[in-house]
Amino acid sequence: MQVRDAVSHDSPALRDVARRSLEASYPLDQHTIAAAVDEWYAEERLAERLAHDEQLLLVVEEDGQVVGFADAEQTGDSTAELYWLHVDPSFRAESYGERLFTGVQERFTERGVPNLLGRVLAVNDSGGAFYERHGMEQVGQEPVDIDGTEYAQEIYAAAEGETRAVDVDGDTFYIDHTATERGSLGQFHLVYAEEDGNHYGYWCANCESLANAMDAMGRIQCDGCGNSRKPTRWDAAYL
Structure with missing residues (x-):
């Protein structure tokens, strides 16, 4: 198992993992999933994002195959947000998600960004449970429009805040x-x-x-x- 920074030519693998993950975890139609995946993880778009220091995309590989990735961004002087943590459904019984989450925390801590927020659609119960297992709690909920349908998006933060x-x-x-x-x-x-x-x-x-x-x-x-x-x-x- 290897965790590393994503590179632009990872685009096909990221799109495939994201599509499989979204289909398994969210009640979204195929058009919405395909459009979002193609936009955010197209090779040109991915290269642009990787050129910005605030962005962080980590991938986890097994025997040279990308089986998961984390998509995060520094959004404040001391705060970063984990937008997506995708693991191919065929590999979810392993600890790939745990390794990615730890990797995100470590990378931002090294950058002097100690606070991590997590976002997940409320319809994904396992996503919220994942954050809770890592000492986070739901601190808010925001509406988000996805292709004309409104969903609730939950925000998670460390259980102890100032x-x-x-x-x-x-x-x-x-x-x-x-x-x-x-x-x-x-x-x-x-x-x-x-x-x-x-x-x-x-x-x-x-x-x-x-x-x-x-x-x-x-x-x-x-x-x-x-x-x-x-x-x-x-x-x-x-x-």
Whole structure:
């Protein structure tokens, strides 16, 4: 078993593994799966992504065959997100997923990025259970539009976070300073309605205000200063 960085000529293998994994784990139609896989893991697109330092794609091989890969990105000064962890269904009885997850954590820690968030569609029960086995807990849920159908996407983070209470119009909210996402003008921090509660929205560090309005693509824009968070991977522009 070998874990290594992906290279552009891994494109056919990544597309094949992603397609098999999505078909086995998600109730998505063939058109949606094929369009997303072709867009994100086409050789030219893959080469562009690998040229950016924020991107991280790790593959795991067995006897020279790619049997799984992890797709992640640094989204804040101290935070990265694991978007996808795909393992060919024929190899899921092994520890390939575990090795990939550990590899992602180690790579970002080496880069000085200690906090990892995980995203998974709520319809994939095994995905959420995987994160929980690794000491993470669900901290939020966001709607995401996939080819015209809205799904719930769960966000997972380390069970122990560093929060700070802030008063907004007489209500108390809790800002998690260990979980941030990059905006166009500054960082967004996850916000909870209760100290140990569910995800409520985001705190705009640029103008220090609460932003909790989100569209179905996962875009957030701060009404105070216009700071915006990019859409999720399932933006229609990618399909």
